[in-house]
Amino acid sequence: MDLRLKTEEFNSGTHITISGSKSESNRLLILQQLYPGLQIENLSDSDDTHHLQGALTSDDTVADIGHAGTAMRFLTAFFATQEGVTKVLQGSDRMHNRPIEILVNALRDLGADIEYEKKEGYPPLKITGKKLTRNKVSINGNVSSQYISALMLIAPSLEKGLEIELVGKITSVPYINMTLQLLHQLKVEAEFKGQVIKIKPKLTVEKQTVVVESDWSSASYFYSIIALSKIGSSVKLSAYKKDSLQGDSCLEEIYKHFGVTTTFKDNSILLTKEREHSSAVLKENLKNAPDIAQTIAVTCFGLGVACDLTGLHTLKIKETDRLEALREELTKLGADISVTNESLHLKPSIKIKENIQIATYNDHRMAMAFAPLALKVSIEILEAEVVTKSYRSFWKDMLSVGIQNVTIK
Template identity: 40%
Template sequence: MKSIRLEKISSAPKGKLHISGSKSISNRVLIMSELSDAEADISSFPNLSEADDTQRLIFYLNQIRSCADQQLPLIINAENAGTVMRFLASYLSVQKGSWLLTGSERMQKRPIGILVSALQGLGAHISHSDKTNYPPLHIIGGQLAGGELKMDASVSSQFITSLMMVAPYTQKGLTIRFDEKPVSFSYIEMTRKLMQNFGASVELKDTFVQVKPSEYKIKSIKIEPDWSSASYWYELASLAETSDIFLEGYTNKSVQGDSCVSEIYKELGVHTIFEPDGIRLTSSGKQTSHFIYDLTDAPDLVPAVLTSCAAKKIKASITGVEHLKHKESDRMLSLSNELKKTGAILTEKNKTYHLSFDNNMTISEKLVFETYKDHRMAMCFAPLAIVYDKITIKDKDVVEKSYPAFWDDLKKLNFVRMNS
């Protein structure tokens, strides 16, 4: 694992960045395109995500297509890609053939039993190959009957999205009922909008989703740049004395729930200017004394937001993040461990996480941040160089998962010197 050392050379980051397409949109569009009978290829989707997760999905969709109807199971390794694991679990259930879907050591500790049980209830031949509730999964693909089921929606919105995307190709269609509004509901809403854009009949409410049998009619769409990736540049702008960061291609009309980052950072000192070709981030100098927010619908913003608050010594109280323990790392634990090095204390009470500070703590002049094999940890800690002058981040290549150009883009803003 390679580390990267960052040394501040300026307190005023400035530059223009092009961020590739949303990983969430890209992976959904790829699955829907593959389910259709259209001859669409990736050239139909300009600005497709460059993330490792998306490239891995493209590779395996090509493999699956060429190995249909085989008797011996094709081994598909999702590594640490949650969307690849969860989306393919449903997709392979409707593809003729025998499949073994596995992942990294961490992935094999991330529960998937809720999705497996739901697929079995729809007629899928899917089972756990080792430990109940966890990957690997053995799947024999075929036609799904569809029907109605009830799901626990408190663990992952990706389970619901996975089922929704294959639902048009079931015999009866699909109705999923929830006991309560699902976590990360904005991602389910994104799935609905994309499905409808491709001709599917979808009705989505807080307590249910209904998809009728149909077929996707794929058309070319340009993939929006990724708002989750933009959050680290918002964080940097919030920590800088002054900033002028232009992000190409962003608009105020987005299907991504994380686009709320522009509103959130109003409270953390960032002004967003929507221009014809993108957004400009500048430091406003205005900030709240106590940040309070429900991040249920934007969980991927948590690392940048909490790290911003920690570095700016802003007390915070956030809710809606209990399910982050099931991400690439246990994110709240990872953030607690690392932000502690800056004097920040993260505690939980009654499902609310509180950020406070040890004002008597002496902060090390040689701050080293662990990343826990989690891309968002590496990216959220990098802007701290503008506050603490010199920092080291372990396992720098972990950013390949979602934002391969991250370190190059960091360099373009001319505020740090980097050494590997």
């Protein structure tokens, strides 16, 4: 499905409810398997979460998780601890080219039985669950935080708990802290001090219900829409907390650069364009929130603002090489952009080319990040259905704010 986007009139004041955070939901689903008394409300409606749920509830020996990287990492650790269960984890072609060796090595160090079905260091994996008795492991701190969180999630179910030493520089700390805080909500004794995470064993937890906060990454596209709109424009989003566990909540501060204010009230946020954007170069280190890099880069381009974004090394191994994908697609629109292995540098734009086809590379965030440009020019999004990976109602919600779309095929 390809979509041509255009905007005749922005519907200011629209109220949109966004489904629960994929990051929180997927962590809680693993914990729910370990502690059946846990109930979850406002679960994410993303493909990733559906894949994870399916793999957890199916008796099939093969679990296909598609493009769901979080599911692959979390399930690898979970099934490694399930005595008597043998599972083959597989996914899309892209997933079979996303490295997982660092996590597998850490689990093997704990005694796990994991084999590579095809290419060494990559899925698919054959996992034979067993009792893991070792309680200390080391892992690089600058790798995907999902590897670290995968170990943290199984830690309280191990008879001796787990001590994780993070070697070297640590990135994506908010996602590690998110996992830590969710463990704390279940009264698991866990701490993260310096380079070491210590988690004590806990066999049972009291029955309780956890309400998942809505996804801040999904909110980023509305921040971009308001930034690209005229002064006075607004949109209301539910359900969000001031004291969010999600690293992407830094959007509130970053988008002040573009004249957007965030008002918290009654579990919602009101985004308002209160003033013109700053003409200064936006300089941000996004090591703790790499998923919003695409949105920010497109916002800057749409407003003619220069930016230097760093801390983006994990974007090279996402659904696509997101840095190269951004360079390619923004260049087609007329941008002067360069990228390195961990940074993006955009110069001020003068004019945006119209009716350009934006390739999405099987990456949901490419489709969603570029959609707000429809406020400036007509634009075509190829393979637009890819948004279901994290945000199934995205195009419906775009219609509600006035971004119209016509299906081309």
